[in-house]
């Protein structure tokens with residue numbers, strides 16, 4: 001690709017995980033997936049560089065950084081899970097993990113985000129949520145190494161659940177996404193919803209950074 005983006009991953013040509021991090025089956029990139037990836041790639045890079053996520057991504061982090069990252073995810077999950085199509089127990093698991101880590105999840109205010117209104121918006125949000133599972137296995141391994149937390153253990157139920165089955169869920173979701181867009185779901189609105197959600201996530205991560213989390 002002229003943009004220097006590696007087709008199989010959507011990452012810049014120079015991007016290398018510090019070690020092999022996932023085994024997502026190779027999949028022909030659909031048009032809508034390529035559009036979503038192109039529209040959100042820079043935002044993903046911003047999330048990975050920002051506040052608690054930045055420290056988690058660097059591998060050099062403490063328990064408080066992990067807790068702050070879960071708080072950001074909870075702030076975003078609260079409004080999303082008001083949409084029945086997206087309710088998947090994320091809030092429950094995040095709350096349980098935060099309690100197990102000694103935090104106060106009740107004090108986490110919901111992000112300023114409208115629950116997705118239609119199928120296009122739901123698909124855009126699902127792209128971000130399902131895609132986040134691809135990084136979850138990386139984070140899980142680091143949590144084990146740094147904090148001795150095993151997937152599913154108290155404090156680690158959210159990431160454990162997100163990572164479980166991600167290799168099957170991701171290609172299945174991408175197929176569903178392509179089928180629905182082929183069937184007439186508005187691709188522009190889908191992309192706008194994914195971008196909007198990533199922007200909210202970046203905003204929350206920046207706020208966490210600003211307050212020293």
Ligand code: HEM
Pocket residue numbers: 008009010011017021022024033036037044047048053054056057127128129130131132133134135136138139201
């Ligand atoms: C420290 C934090 C994070 C790390 C280390 C990380 C890492 C990764 C990795 C390794 C991939 C797979 C890329 C590939 O297959 O080439 C990925 C994909 C993805 N991540 Fe993250 N991630 C992080 C945080 C997040 C968050 C918080 C979200 C959103 C809630 C997110 C959303 C996505 C999405 C949507 C994709 C799919 C991109 C595509 O279409 O291929 N990530 N991430």
